[in-house]
Amino acid sequence: MIQKIFLCVFFCSATFISSAQQCTYNFKGIVTDYHDGTPIFGASIFIKSLNKYATSDARGHFEISDLCPGKIEVRISHISCETKEVFITLDNSFFQEFYLEHHTEELKEVRIVATSKLKTKTLQSSVLKKELIDAYSNSSLGDILKNIAGVSAINTGNTIVKPMINGLHSSRIILMTNGVRLQDQEWGIEHAPNIDINTAEKISVIKGANALEYGGDAIGGVIVVSPDRVLVKDTLYGKSILTGQTNGSGFSFHTALSKATKAGWYVNAKTTFKKYGDFESPAYVLSNTGLNSQAFSLRSGLKKFETGFNVYYTYVKNNIGILKSSHIGNVEDLVHAINSNEPLIVAPFSYDIDAPKQEVTHQLVKIDFYKRYRNTGKLVLQYDFQNNQRYEYDIRVGADKEKPSIDLNLNSHTLKTSFEFDSKSNQTYKVGLKAAYQDNFANPNTGVRRLIPDYYAYDLGLFTIGNFVLNDKTNLDLGLRYDFNYINAKKFYFKSRWNERNYDIDFNHLIIGDFKTQWLVNPTFKYHNFSASAGISHQLNEKNSVLFNYALSSRAPNPSELFSDGLHHSAARIELGDLRMQQELSHRISSSYYFENEKTSVLIDLFYNLIHNFMYIEPEGTEQTIRGAFPVWGYKKTNASLFGVDINWQQQLTNKIDFNNKTSFIRGRDLVNDRHLIDIPAANTVNSIRYQNKKWHHFNATLESNFVFAQNLFPNNNFDVFIPTTNNTVLVDVSSTPNSYHLLKFNTDTSFKLSENSEITVGFTITNILNSKYRDYLNRLRYFADDLGRNYVLQLKFKY
Known part of the structure; x- marks a missing residue:
């Protein structure tokens, strides 16, 4: 018995001694x-x-002692850092250095909103x-951007909506979608952006030309459509939104599904369908104003801290009806339309979309790669390709009835790279290079003289940006950019037009062919563009901030x-460009003041923009064609x-009621001709009061009042025309603006949990509650019909 006890004690002691001898390794690191x-x-x-842990000291060092040999899993974490997990095999004492992204939060792009402080950026x-984007799931980009002070839209009816920032639009605004500059014939005033807003998690608007990273020609500003964030964890989630409305008797359906893994792999797919029939004003049907739209996007890639890549594809197709009565046969029809209180054509409601109409398809493919370099920064490489196919249909007869009057195909290739030096927390630098090529083909088989010729274009851009934290209250941003633009076109000009424009004096060296009544010319132009920006923001105290920018x-x-x-x-007018056009040069000075306390926030943006060689289009008379006389709109420069001011004021009245x-x-102002500019938005003010109660299933209810003043400051572009049927000369008033108008809107929504991971949100909206008749100065169809009447909208949103 004693022998057995001795042997047991001996073996236990030996085992303990053996273990004690082996578990002597140290794990050290920094x-x-x-x-x-x-x-x-x-x-x-x-x-x-x-279940052992250690904490790094002031030098970053740590040590864990008395470890046994074998494989261990180590987790390294710190507040505001991305947690790192590694597996280590111990067969000896071990030392390793670990790297964490300590200032991840500081490097994230922060935009100024009405509830954030100006010290975060020097940009207006x-x-x-996302919540607002979901609510506007059935609408266009131009519609949702009107929620921002200083952003309006120039419309061709209610389905072609172009954003306008501080009075500027089209080529003066850069639209970025998922890191790609949208190239979709944006020069046309009746060319709406081909983008599905449902692909966005947030939409940012930068006023002015200060975001030099995106381009140096954004005289009006930049719109950045950012995709959903990628979650680096094992997850599968989705969302579906169904929206129905009475005006247009249509619906919109959007659905999205996302899958991500802890290893960083992800895939996201989204699709949207919209179908609307003829919309209605308060008094009549707006014939041929329906819309059919389909959109699809697929995004996939690998997201890791040090390296990753993204692949993105999107397809958007829009079939857009244009108000039938806006199709004029000649200037006499325009006179009748202006003098009539109702459209000249009012047909029963229909889902059919006939000429005049637009059919536009846009496809985009993007591939990008990024890599971070320790103690240095981040490298990004990107290539994207876009194809834009645009058909515009006129009312035609005979064999050409189904043939488009305009058939444009634009292919765009862009290669760009950037490197951000962010190793210092108080200063970062970014440099970038972009090379782009465009090829535009105007199909000559339309049977109609081509409005825009064949051309190809090269662009080369180089920028550098510096961001400096001068102290805990002051930030400074500086930027420089150079762009080289080259365009090469081939175009036929009637000899009579060539001489009328005095091109025979300045541009005869461009002629490369003689075709009886026409010249074939080969215009080529080179432009060297320089851009710069400087901005400073300062936190006066806890409640007050200011910024200044040039x-x-x-x-x-x-x-x-x-x-x-x-x-x-599609515009029912003759348009004339000018080969003598030169570069626009903009000097924009802006400042902002921000105040915030527990219940009040006020943001005031001021700006002054001086533009040399400002290009614009305006009426300048009529011209006789085989179809009759048409208005002539010519491009000019001055x-x-x-200058202007944008104000955003939020006031919390109680813990459940707020006012905005x-x-x-x-x-x-046209400084050369000492007159007002055309197409400048009228002053407007939007007031809303909101009630919210989270205990009532996150219930929200908002009543909104939108008052738009009459635009009384406009140039006089009226002209006289002879009407053969009456043998009279009449004044064509294309300048006078509509009266002021007031619209009321009501919105409410509430959410219900269906399970732990799913919920449904029910929303209901009424626009133009009083069914008011009105016409907007910036709607190109205001000559022909009233704007939209009352609309009831019901939305169901499922998250799962």
């Missing part, structure tokens, strides 16, 4: 910042299987977030401003100034 190599204090180092900018930007003429020559059928006011005021 935790440093990935960007600048500085030590991280207070990082937690945790060994899961052994605003953000629309931006110099330069924009080359677009193809329409240079080459337009002929009848633009020196112009724009957005007011915009702008003035535009």
